[in-house]
Amino acid sequence: MITDLHATLHKNFGFREFRPQQEEIIKRILSGKDTVVLMPTGGGKSLCYQLPALVFEGLCIVISPLIALMKDQVENLRSNGIQAAYLNSSLRQDEEKEIRQLLMQKSIKLLYLAPEKIFSPGFLQFLHALDVKLFAVDEAHCISNWGHQFRPEYSQLDILKTEFPETPIVALTATADNAVRSDISDKLNLTNPRTFISSFDRPNLSLSVLPGIKKWEQLVTILERNKLQAGIIYCISRKSTEQLSEKLKKRGFRAEAYHAGLPAEKRHKIQMGFQNDRVQIICATIAFGMGIDKPNIRFVVHYNMPANLESFYQEMGRAGRDGLPAETILFYSYRDVQVQMKFIEDIENRSYKKIRIEKLKRIKEYADAQVCRRKILLSYFNEYLSADCGNCDVCENPPTYLDGSKLAQVALSAIHRVKENATLTVLIDIVRGTRSRDVVQNNFHQIKTFGAGSQISVFAWQLYIQQFIQQGYIAVDYKDHSRLKLTPLSKKVLFEGETVRVVNFDTIKERQEKMRKKPVNVQSFNGDVDEELFDRLKTLRNKIASELGKPAFFVFSNAALKDMSMRKPTNKNSFLEVNGVGEFKAEKFGERFIKLVSDYMNSSNKSEVDLFS
Known part of the structure; x- marks a missing residue:
């Protein structure tokens, strides 16, 4: 199978270069070998199976537990001209029938499935009638009893290797400790799998822990600093998401609660509002996987402490997926530990209870830390920094001590x-x-x-x-x-x-004052970016998305617009040089964006700087 992977990458996804390890992973998958991929949120996991799906002659099946994420990823693929679909409980019978017909006609390259769909009556037989070339198991940590999001239906996915012994499987996750990694390979019955582990460091994310006292006052200070920026606030219960979102609305913030108890139609409406920036803040339950693929989330706040570092890392990782600065904040109190211990005490399985206690200890260590927090967080995933990060609250404000x-x-x-x-x-x-x-x-x-x-x-x-x-x-x-x-x-x-030495601490007022003075996480421009042009491109992007009834990223991401404002393309060839612009999008949207850039250049009487010749 001779394929120019870089050409496929640029044509279909608009990128000129692979991210670290992506090309090696893709080549292994294309050679028909089982693979396990551990890559942080925003690291480019999806491309590791999406690109092979385009190279293979047949169909790629993607197993995903999150309906919201399925929809986003299918929309994203379609926006690049890639034939993709999903089958899950949100579809009507006639919609599923239409997708099955397209599958039989070999008109779909990637099919996203909820795991329970595999075991619905007659579905395995239907899959055998298709030319399945690859299985991708996303959120693979869900297969492990010791994982933080165990789902029983995932534990039955060993049937894939039984029914399709010659079809390669790639299992992907953004977070898994050693025990979970081993479980993934064993429970999927993978054949001689190779595990690829990318760096879990997200240097663009700042890390802070605040005392869980007078949380509302501290939260308002954080949000006022991040006015008009998108963010997620994780809460411990459905009720608390609703109460907090109502308080935020009364304070003038565009906030909505989002949890599994809401009707599907309302969840979809809120999700689309968040994607299109009509909703600024989502208050979500800690345990509920939102699966929202929004690159420009500037802050993630944990209003309550999660049960473990895996959950915390995965949830905070939804910030700053565009690579620009974002902040992650954990409110932490003695009460949080009490609540988590109460949950643990109700567990009957002694082995599982012991593991849960150990995991709680590790997130306590992170929250209690008086040394670089990033070092503690990454060490949990067996990654070690030689120097302090300089981008956590401990590094920025080293503790002073007093005699207590x-x-x-x-x-x-x-x-x-x-x-x-x-x-x-x-x-x-x-x-x-x-x-x-x-x-x-x-x-x-x-x-x-x-x-x-x-x-x-x-x-x-x-x-x-x-x-x-x-x-x-x-x-x-x-x-x-x-x-x-x-x-x-x-x-x-x-x-x-x-x-007894104790850490001297700032009062709430002192903390709020420091928070107010902290630089706001806005678009991080370097000297080559034309901010005025970027704003105009963004306005056009949002207008087109609104016309199509699609989320903004369906047209172009902020990162693509940023590159566009730097390159200032005035013809199709230079437009295709923009990172994030593939042939399909160039054909579909190029004319309007090129015209905007040309008009801007002419009206401003500016000559294009030839930075990329």
Whole structure:
């Protein structure tokens, strides 16, 4: 099979060069060998099977669990003139019948399926009647019991190798630890697979963790900094997505809740609104995979801590897929850990429970970190940075320390005097001298240390006690209603005078002020980009998308428009040089964009700078 892969890449996708590892992966797939691909969100996983599908004579079947993502990817392929379709529960019977007819006529190159479709009556028999040349299993981590998004229907996909032993399989995921990687190969019964692992580093994403106290005030500051920018806020429940989106609307933000409990029609409407920038902010459930392919998301906020680093990495990875700066923010509190531990306590399988606890510990390490967060995050995926990243909150504002020994003695003494019968909230009431109901009912207001830390704010005590827990001076008994207990290290502070260092922290007001002064994540232009032309190109792109009733990326991505504003193409040949412009799009949209550029150049009386000769 002799094919000029670079020519195919440019003709169909408009790119002149492959991203790292893509070409090697594609060549292996084209040689008919099973392959596992671990590549971060925005790293170009989809191209690894989409391009082989165009080279193969027959059909490529893509297994995907996300209906929204299926639709986006099919739209994207069709926008490049590639014959693609999907079959899932969102289609009417007559629509499915039409697609089946096109498949029998060999008029489709890529078919996206929900995994359960494979096992519907008679469907395997139907697949045997087609010329299937490749199976691509997307979101392959769903096959593992130990994965963060296990789906039972994925565990039955070993039938693909049984029914089609000669057809190569490529399994793709954006996040998987070693155990999950092994599961992917084993459960799909892959034959001598080779695993390709790309760097998980996304240097354009800034990483920050904020205290989960007065979250609303901090969130508003973040959003006001990112006015008119697109973003996602992840919440822990459907109800909280709806409550938060309503609060945001009242504050003047174009926000919508998005979760699995909404009718399909409403989800689709919200999704299209987000794609076309009519909706600015999506409030989504942590567990619900949105699958929205929107390159210009400038911020992702986790309003609640996820259960593990895999989920966190995958969700934060939806920011900045266009390669431009974006920020990721995690709100973190002791309460989040309590909630996650409550979920874990309900798990009956002891092995699974142990793994969940270990995964929770790792995301706690990330949230608690006083060293480069990117180092901690990447080390989880067995990737190690030799230097600090310079683009996380710890690197930008290295911690300073103070002697917290007296504070620790007050807290530990109070725990001892109430016979280890206080939660974090009650302990803070005791040391601050607050006569809350729990304090009075248990006579805690009569102990010697009642009010001994009254000059310290609730916010400060929460952060200090959290640090005492991190350092092992206090333990949390999650089985005993999260009451605080003393540890062997507690005695060293209480009776041996051990020094306790704690991180000095900014107050909420100080944090908000720093957040306001932080540079806004807007389009990052270099000196060669004509910002005025870029804005005009974007307006035209959005107008065409609206005329077609399609998302904006269906026409051109922001990255393509950025390159267009640099190159200033005034004829078809120079238009085809734009990164992201293939032959199909040049034929379909070229005339209007070339005219706009030409008119702009003439009206501005500007001569084109020949940067690319």
